[in-house]
Amino acid sequence: xxxxxxxxxxxxxxxxxxxxxxxxxxxxxxxxxxxxxxxxxxxxxxxxxxxxxxxxxxxxxxxxxxxxxxxxxxxxxxxxxxxxxxxxxxxxxxxxxxxxxxxxxxxxxxxxxxxxxxxxxxxxxxxxxxxxxxxxxxxxxxxxxxx
Numbered sequence: 001x002x003x004x005x006x007x008x009x010x011x012x013x014x015x016x017x018x019x020x021x022x023x024x025x026x027x028x029x030x031x032x033x034x035x036x037x038x039x040x041x042x043x044x045x046x047x048x049x050x051x052x053x054x055x056x057x058x059x060x061x062x063x064x065x066x067x068x069x070x071x072x073x074x075x076x077x078x079x080x081x082x083x084x085x086x087x088x089x090x091x092x093x094x095x096x097x098x099x100x101x102x103x104x105x106x107x108x109x110x111x112x113x114x115x116x117x118x119x120x121x122x123x124x125x126x127x128x129x130x131x132x133x134x135x136x137x138x139x140x141x142x143x144x145x146x147x
Contacts, residue, residue, distance in 0.1 A: 006113050017099060022098050024100045054102065
C-alpha cells in the first residue's frame with residue numbers, strides 16, 4: 001500500500017494520482033463546501049463522499065464542543081465512521097492507495113488517514129510545508145468505536 005495522501009479541497013480538485021486509488025472526500029454540509037469539482041481520473045476507482053462539520057474539540061464525555069457557538073454544527077456520527085471503515089475494507093485489496101480530503105486538509109482528513117494507517121499498517125504521505133497536523137479528536141474516538 002502506498003502512503004495515504006491527505007489533501008485540502010483545492011488539492012482534491014487539481015491533483016491527480018497516477019496509480020489506482022480510492023478517494024474519501026469529506027465536506028461540511030452546513031456551510032456549503034460541497035461538492036468538490038473533482039477532476040475525472042481513470043485511476044480513481046472508488047469515491048466515497050461524506051458530509052459532517054469539523055468539531056475541533058470534545059468535552060470530557062467526548063461530546064462535540066465548538067469554539068464558535070454561532071457556527072452551525074453537524075458532527076460526525078458512528079454510522080458515518082462505520083461507513084468509512086467499511087469503504088476502506090472493501091477497497092484495500094483492489095487499490096494501491098487511498099486519498100482523503102476535507103476543506104483544509106488537516107483535521108477531518110488527517111483523523112481519517114490515521115484510521116487507515118492503523119487499519120492497513122501503512123504510512124501517510126508528508127503534508128505540504130506550512131500545513132498543520134491536527135487530527136479531529138472526535139473522529140479519533142468514533143473511529144475506535146467503529147472498528
